[in-house]
Amino acid sequence: xxxxxxxxxxxxxxxxxxxxxxxxxxxxxxxxxxxxxxxxxxxxxxxxxxxxxxxxxxxxxxxxxxxxxxxxxxxxxxxxxxxxxxxxxxxxxxxxxxxxxxxxxxxxxxxxxxxxxxxxxxxxxxxxxxxxxxxxxxxxxxxxxxxxxxxxxxxxxxxxxxxxxxxxxxxxxxxxxxxxxxxxxxxxxxxxxxxxxxxxxxxxxxxxxxxxxxxxxxxxxxxxxxxxxxxxxxxxxxxxxxxxxxxxxxxxxxxxxxxxxxxxxxxxxxxxxxxxxxxxxxxxxxxxxxxxxxxxxxxxxxxxxxxxxxxxxxxxxxxxxxxxxxxxxxxxxxxxxxx
Amino acid sequence: xxxxxxxxxxxxxxxxxxxxxxxxxxxxxxxxxxxxxxxxxxxxxxxxxxxxxxxxxxxxxxxxxxxxxxxxxxxxxxxxxxxxxxxxxxxxxxxxxxxxxxxxxxxxxxxxxxxxxxxxxxxxxxxxxxxxxxxxxxxxxxxxxxxxxxxxxxxxxxxxxxxxxxxxxxxxxxxxxxxxxxxxxxxxxxxxxxxxxxxxxxxxxxxxxxxxxxxxxxxxxxxxxxxxxxxxxxxxxxxxxxxxxxxxxxxxxxxxxxxxxxxxxxxxxxxxxxxxxxxxxxxxxxxxxxxxxxxxxx
Numbered sequence: 361x362x363x364x365x366x367x368x369x370x371x372x373x374x375x376x377x378x379x380x381x382x383x384x385x386x387x388x389x390x391x392x393x394x395x396x397x398x399x400x401x402x403x404x405x406x407x408x409x410x411x412x413x414x415x416x417x418x419x420x421x422x423x424x425x426x427x428x429x430x431x432x433x434x435x436x437x438x439x440x441x442x443x444x445x446x447x448x449x450x451x452x453x454x455x456x457x458x459x460x461x462x463x464x465x466x467x468x469x470x471x472x473x474x475x476x477x478x479x480x481x482x483x484x485x486x487x488x489x490x491x492x493x494x495x496x497x498x499x500x501x502x503x504x505x506x507x508x509x510x511x512x513x514x515x516x517x518x519x520x521x522x523x524x525x526x527x528x529x530x531x532x533x534x535x536x537x538x539x540x541x542x543x544x545x546x547x548x549x550x551x552x553x554x555x556x557x558x559x560x561x562x563x564x565x566x567x568x569x570x571x572x573x574x575x576x577x578x579x580x581x582x583x584x585x586x587x588x589x590x591x592x593x594x595x596x597x598x599x600x601x602x603x604x605x606x607x608x609x610x611x612x613x614x615x616x617x618x619x620x621x622x623x624x625x626x627x628x629x630x631x632x633x634x635x636x637x638x639x640x641x642x643x644x645x646x647x648x649x650x651x652x653x654x655x656x657x658x659x660x661x662x663x664x665x666x667x668x669x670x671x672x673x674x675x676x677x678x679x680x681x682x683x684x685x686x687x688x689x690x691x692x693x694x695x696x697x698x699x
Numbered sequence: 700x701x702x703x704x705x706x707x708x709x710x711x712x713x714x715x716x717x718x719x720x721x722x723x724x725x726x727x728x729x730x731x732x733x734x735x736x737x738x739x740x741x742x743x744x745x746x747x748x749x750x751x752x753x754x755x756x757x758x759x760x761x762x763x764x765x766x767x768x769x770x771x772x773x774x775x776x777x778x779x780x781x782x783x784x785x786x787x788x789x790x791x792x793x794x795x796x797x798x799x800x801x802x803x804x805x806x807x808x809x810x811x812x813x814x815x816x817x818x819x820x821x822x823x824x825x826x827x828x829x830x831x832x833x834x835x836x837x838x839x840x841x842x843x844x845x846x847x848x849x850x851x852x853x854x855x856x857x858x859x860x861x862x863x864x865x866x867x868x869x870x871x872x873x874x875x876x877x878x879x880x881x882x883x884x885x886x887x888x889x890x891x892x893x894x895x896x897x898x899x900x901x902x903x904x905x906x907x908x909x910x911x912x913x914x915x916x917x918x919x920x921x922x923x924x925x926x927x928x929x930x931x932x933x934x935x936x937x938x939x940x941x942x943x944x945x946x947x948x949x950x951x952x953x954x955x956x957x958x959x960x961x962x963x964x965x966x967x968x969x970x971x972x973x974x975x976x977x978x979x980x981x982x983x984x985x986x987x988x989x990x991x992x993x994x995x996x997x
Binding site: 411412413433434436437439441443445447448449451452456459460461463464465466469478479481482492508510513514515516540541543544545546547 | 709710711712713714715716732735736738739740742743746747750751817818819821822823824825826827828829
């Protein structure tokens with residue numbers, strides 16, 4: 361069976377600025393695949409190339425084995441696209457917008473009414489469908505756009521940053537809906553710069569940074585590859601620095617401890633990286649009590665996707681996000697995308 | 700958020716089905732698809748008009764004011780100045796008809812430009828349209844319909860102001876001429892809407908074209924009033940080729956296809972040859988915008 365989405369050695373520049381340098385990944389049928397990365401990493405450009413809105417400079421793009429460059433129309437029929445900023449005609453009602461979209465995807469005229477009603481019901485839009493879309497909240501607008509993207513029962517639904525700007529409740533609604541969509545057999549490709557979102561939803565993911573893929577796999581694969589568990593230890597609520605240093609000295613001698621840092625910003629707590637599956641917590645507690653050091657709190661966690669990103673790029677996604685938003689000229693980018 | 704997403708029927712509603720729509724649908728044919736998408740896009744424009752009618756209202760008030768104000772401006776002009784048997788009201792009506800249709804058509808690209816800027820156009824471009832020319836076709840149908848409404852109102856208002864009313868054949872000929880000038884200018888404006896960077900640039904083009912083309916035509920004064928160089932320009936201006944035959948229809952109940960309706964400094968044009976010139980103008984514009992559209996629609 362052909363991959364639901366295949367992207368290979370994709371490159372795309374706007375002017376002389378490379379938005380995507382070399383991106384390759386494969387989305388298998390029926391999975392939720394996440395593209396994770398800070399703003400400006402090249403996620404949206406990749407999606408624009410996939411959805412035939414932009415022509416790649418080079419590289420291969422296939423949907424269900426069909427080339428997006430050679431047969432764009434066939435690919436458009438197979439994709440549903442939910443853009444980051446929902447462009448809706450404020451004067452139309454939700455129902456009118458859905459009917460317009462149904463006609464653009466050539467649904468048989470007789471079935472348009474039924475299909476529209478069905479999606480209005482599934483997305484819980486009954487109270488809003490006959491109001492003008494200009495009156496909608498962000499969450500309702502996103503639901504309408506989900507309905508619009510699914511009218512023609514596409515094989516792959518592509519969502520670009522689907523929960524940016526949504527309140528937590530609306531975000532949960534979108535998450536649950538995407539999971540239901542996967543249950544029903546639709547492949548989902550989602551981009552996000554929210555770690556939790558990709559971690560919670562994606563069966564597999566690719567992490568993108570500065571136009572290249574820096575890691576691809578399942579969330580747990582990527583974290584396991586990074587190795588070790590993270591342990592945060594507080595000796596007291598506010599630990600004196602000397603005591604923390606003493607504890608660090610003792611813990612560093614334990615065979616399963618790989619690295620210890622005294623985090624002076626967080627009340628001299630200790631951050632440890634330990635080999636997984638060693639019953640580390642009780643051993644740490646024991647060796648501390650042997651030198652009469654108390655334990656205020658002790659927490660163990662798997663590495664997060666942020667740790668994966670951190671290990672590959674030397675910065676957290678949040679840092680990259682802040683750096684990107686201060687250096688980007690969004691107006692210029694928009695102009696170039698309009699070309 | 701009073702309603703949440705319903706889990707009832709969710710599976711059947713959401714399951715992918717590649718057989719839906721276009722390519723794989725046996726009953727699909729591309730002409731049927733083209734008509735379906737064009738009608739849906741046209742319908743959207745008419746829903747917008749119905750809910751935001753201010754453009755149409757302004758588009759009717761403005762030519763009415765042209766008629767009243769310009770009519771009053773020249774109302775004391777010596778009799779026979781604008782042609783042996785033409786009152787200025789009669790002289791002016793064809794100019795206002797053509798100029799109004801022209802201005803409306805020149806603005807045709809603006810909604811498309813805003814769709815581009817707001818990202819709504821992307822919604823159309825990711826859809827498997829049988830041809831993206833349906834976007835152009837829908838705008839053209841819409842603008843031509845608007846022009847016909849405006850033309851009807853101007854003809855009616857002019858009749859009240861003393862211009863008289865052409866017969867049914869004359870009215871049909873006026874409709875044909877309005878159609879031809881609107882088609883070409885709409886195509887030009889839509890081409891610009893895809894070629895220019897943004898609405899500021901499009902508005903700039905509209906501003907520098909609109910009024911100069913009015914004054915460089917015979918809408919407000921006959922050729923014989925003009926300086927020699929302006930006569931040359933006016934004789935090359937497509938608006939003149941739309942205005943003069945309509946003016947002839949207003950002035951002569953007995954016009955025919957071979958009546959000489961227009962005299963340039965060089966030659967006279969019959970009604971039939973004026974229509975050919977307008978057809979040529981349309982063909983030229985449609986050919987000229989092809990590369991612009993192809994670049995966007997490839």
